[in-house]
Amino acid sequence: MNASAASESVDRRPTTIAGYAVAMRKALEDRGVDPVRVFRAAGVSQELSNDPLNRLSIDEVTRLFRVCVEVTHDPYFGLVVAKFLHASNLHALGHALLASTSLLDFCRRLERYFRLASQVATIEVVERPGEVALVTHPLFDACAETEDAWLAIVVRFMREMFKRDYRPIYVQFRHERPPGGAGPYERYFGCKVDFGNADATLVFDRAEMDRPLPGACPEIAQANDQLAATYLAKIERSDTVAMVRSTIVGLLSTGDCTRQRVADALHLSEATLQQRLAQRNTSFQALLDETRRELACNYVQQASMSVTEITFLLGFTDVSNFTRAFKRWTGKSPTSYRKPGL
Structure with missing residues (x-):
């Protein structure tokens, strides 16, 4: 393994935000079980907080x-734990998720920032005819309870944001069907469940994913997105993609967000930066475009921000250039995107 590849492999050591274990502690207390005894038996520290830099290893969680x-x-x-996890337990990511404009926006946010919560897997949003799948691709073997809690937490958050009886079309688990049967899963998710799959997947009706959410607040979502990106870069200092994204956000408004500027900020040569991004199957231009698109969609939904202001915040030279880029990203002009139904 060369030095560059070695530096990229450091981020493969999986951790989970410690706030997740706070929910486990509350679930134990609700069952009348002393959590101190349980944590001691598991060899896990009682010093837990919602600070995203306070992490637990996958072995500790298991x-x-x-x-x-x-x-x-x-x-x-695992299904019980999901009832006790609150947005604050996921720090900035949790607050950004609850401020999402739609369930699809919620899923996209999970796709971008999930590694702040856990490095055990990656999240992918897959749009299909009539449905949207939120796919959790494992990077490491996690216990069945971890998988149960994660899928249940996602659905619980969606119910809080959208409607109490919201349910997926179906759910696929990686782990095998428990000896006790699928009943508790079917009752919790309210739909068909399947076991023994390659990935853990939640599948939703496409039409419901685009509906505006009553608690949407693009300003709060945007602020917490930036905070999540900052913490993610701190956690994954060897992850070039995370570092480049964070640096791009900081440089865009200067109007001079070039590959050279980003490389200089990361104390890398342009060639090394390009090589490391290629190892992650991306490029500087792709990350610049993705970051601009994500920020643009959030900014445009903020009525207090003019299109001209957004143009220069994103580093475009004039409004026409920004408008063309925005139409390429969304199929709509910034004005039409800001007005639902147009």
């Missing part, structure tokens, strides 16, 4: 779940 299941005699304990 041990903790194993002891939780043992003391509660509940093989479906």
Whole structure:
């Protein structure tokens, strides 16, 4: 392995935000179980906080779940944990998610920033005729309870944002069907569930994913997106993609966000930057375009921001250039995008 590849491999060591274990502690207390005893038996520190830099390893989470299941005699304990995880337990990501403009926007945000919550998997949004799939691709083997809690948390957040009885079309789990059967899953998700799949997947009706959400607040979402990107870059300092995205956000408004400027900010040569991005199957131009698109869609939804202001915040030289780029990204002009139904 060469030096560049070695530096990129450091971020492969998986951790999960410690705030996740706060929810586990609350779930234990709700069951009348002393969490101190459980955490001690699992060898996990009691010093937990919602600080995204306070992390637990995948092994610690797995041990903790194993002891939780043992003391509660509940093989479906992951579903219980989902009831006690709040947005604050995911720090900036949680607050940004709840301020999303639509469920599709919510899913896209998970796709971009999930690694702030956990490095165990990656998230992909797959749009199909009539449906949208939120696919969790595993990078490491996680216990069944971790998978259960994650999928249940996503659906619970969606219900809080959209409507109480919201349900997926169907759910696919990676782990095998428990000996106790699929009943608790079917009752929680309200739909057909399937086990033993390559990925963990939630599939939703396409029409419902685009509906405006009553709690949408693009300004809050945008502010927390930027905070999430900053923390993600701190956590994954060896992850060139995360570092480049964060640097682009900081340089865009200067009007001088070039590959050379970004390389200089990261103390890399342009050639090394290009090589490292290529190893992650991307490029500087692709990341610049993606970051501009994401920021543009958030900015345009903020009525207080003019198109001219957005143009220069994103580093475009004039409004016409920005408008052409925005139409390429969304199929609509900034004005039409800002007015639903046009």
